[in-house]
Amino acid sequence: MISSFRYHVGIAGAGAFAEFLAGALASLPSFHLFAVAGRTDAKRQRVIDAYHRRQPQAGDVREYREAEELIVDPHVDIVILTTPPHLHAPLAKRALEEGKHVLLEKPGGLTAEALRANSQLAARQNRALAVNLVLRYHPLTETVKQLIRRALLGAVDYASLHNAAHRVAEGHWFWDERRSGGILIEHGVHFFEVGRDWFGEAAEARGFALTDSDGTRPRVGATIIHEGNGRRVPVHYYHGFTMDPAAPESTHWDVHTPRGRITLDGWIPMQLSVSGLVSTDEAAHMDALLDAIPKQPSSRALEQIRQAADRLLPSVPRSDAPRIPYERTVVLSDRHGWYEAIAQARFLDFCRLIENPNERGFVTLQDAIADLALAEACTAAETSSSAR
Template structure:
C-alpha cells in the first residue's frame, strides 16, 4: 500500500466541510479529490481544504485510480447509489449515516462490500467517541449492574422549508433517520436489537417532524427515545442499571463529559470530534480489514431494522424515493 491513504470526498455540504477538516488532521492521509454536481463548488471546496483534484461528477472521482477511500456525504437519498458505485469502482467506503434509507438497500451494499472484500462503514461518529466507548466497556463489565432502561433524545427546531434537506422527502429528510438514529444506536449498543418497537409521531410533507419511541427487550428492559425537528429536546441520555446509573448531560451524540454514579469523567475532543472515527477507518483499511468491530455492518443492519419498524408506525416510508 502507498505511504499515504488517499481519500476522495463526494459532496461539499456542511458535514463534508467539517469532516474533511478533521480528516486533514490525520498523519499519512491525503485528501486527494472532491466532487460536486457543480464543478465550481468542488473547486472552491478543494481550494479551502488544499485538495488538488476537483470533479463535477462523482463518477469522475470514482474513476480516479489514485483514490483509495471514498467518504460519501451526499443527502441521504443518494447514499445507496453513490456507495454502490464506489464499491463497484473498487473503493473502500465511509458513508454518512444513515448508510441507506431502506433495509434492502443497506443489505445490497453490505453484500457487495463483502463480495468484493472492501471496507465499508456507516459513519456513526458517536460509536467512536472515547466516552461512549468507555460506556460500553462499563456496561459489559457490570459496573452499573444489569441495564434496565436507556433514555435518550436528540432534537432541535428547524423552520419549515420544503427545500431544506431535513424537510425534503426526496432528499430523505425527517427527524428519525437524521437525529433519531443516535438514540437508537445508543440503545442498540447497550441493550441490543429490541423485541418490540412502539413509535408515535407527526408527519409534515411526508417526513416525520417528531418521533417518540419505546423499545422493548426481554424481561422488561426498555429504551425511551425521541427525535424532533419542532422542539428543542435536551440531547441528553441516562442509562439506568440495577446497581447505578450513567448520565450524558449534553450532546449525547458526541459527549465531552459523563457522570458515572455521581462521579464526572471528561474527554478532550480531537478536532471537531470526527478524528476517532476517521482514525478507525485508516487503521482498518491499512490492516486489510473490511469492517470495524466498533461499528460492524451487522450492527448497521440491526439499527436500520429498528428505524424502519419505527418509521412504518408513523407512516414514514422512503421506498419510492431511494432509486438509482
C-alpha cells in the same frame, strides 16, 4: 494504531459535513484529499479550504461537479459519500463496482436491504465498506457501556434519549422523506447504534411522528425493548428538530438502575454523571475508571478507556457489601476537538479494514445494517399510526 498508508480520498457531496471532515481528517498521515465533487464552485472551495488550512502544502485538489465523475477517477482510492441519503446506495454501488473503498455518511441507504446488498458487493469486490457512525468512538460513550456491562449500579431498568435540535431550514432535503428517509433513518441511527451496544438487540419496536401544519414531521420518537444477557430494557428515543437557532440544542441520555442513575449530555458527549448507592470497592473502581477518561481530544481515546476498564473494573460486583452514596461528574472541554477526534477514530478504523481483510472494525457494517433496519421498522410504525 495509526495507519501508515496514505490514501487518495475523494469526498462526494460538498455540504457542511464534508467541509468538517476535510478539516478533521487533514492531520492524519493516512488521509490525502485528492478530489471533491459538489454542485457549486463555492461549496467545493469551502471543503478544499478546510483541508488546506490544516495542510497548506498539500497541493491542488481535483474538482468535479458530479459524484460519478469523482468515482471513476482512477487515482481515487477511497470515496467518502456525504450526499443526501437517497444517493448513498446507488453511488456506493457505483464506487464499489469501480474498485473503490467506500465510507458512507449515515445512514448508508434508505433501506437496510440496499445497504446489505452493497455489503455483499463489497465482499465480492474485496473492498472495504463502512458507515460513518461515530458516537461509540467517544470515551464517555464507552465509559457508560462499561458501567452498564459491569453492573456497578445494578442491572438497567429503563433508559431514555432526548435530542432537541435546531430546526432545519424550510425547503432543505432533510424534510423530503423520499430523500432523507425521515428523522429516525437520517439521524436516529446514531442513537440506535449506541442503544444496541449498551442494552442489546431490539426485541420490540414502535415509532411515532407528529405532523406540523406545513406538512413536516419535526417531532418523532420510538419505544424499543432491548434484550441482552437475558434482560429486557425499555428505552424511549425522542428527536425534535424544533429549536430556535438562537436557543441551545440539548442531547441527553438517562439510564436508571435499582441503585442509581447514569446521565450523558451532549450530541458530542461532554458531560457524564454517575450517582447511586455503591460499596466502597465499587466506588473505588468507578473513581479509577472516571479518572482514566482522557481529558484532551484524541483519536486513541476509545482504545485508552477500553484498556483502562479491563484493568480497573471487576467482571462481577459483590452483592453483599454495605453501600454508601456515590456522586461523580466528569466534564470535558473542546467539543469541536472531540468531534474531530471521533471522526478520525472512525476513519482510522476504516483504514484497518482496508489493510487487513480479517479485521471487522469496531462499529461494523453489520451494526449499521441493524441500526438502519431498526430505524425502518420504527418509521414504518410511525407512518401507520399517523395515518389513522
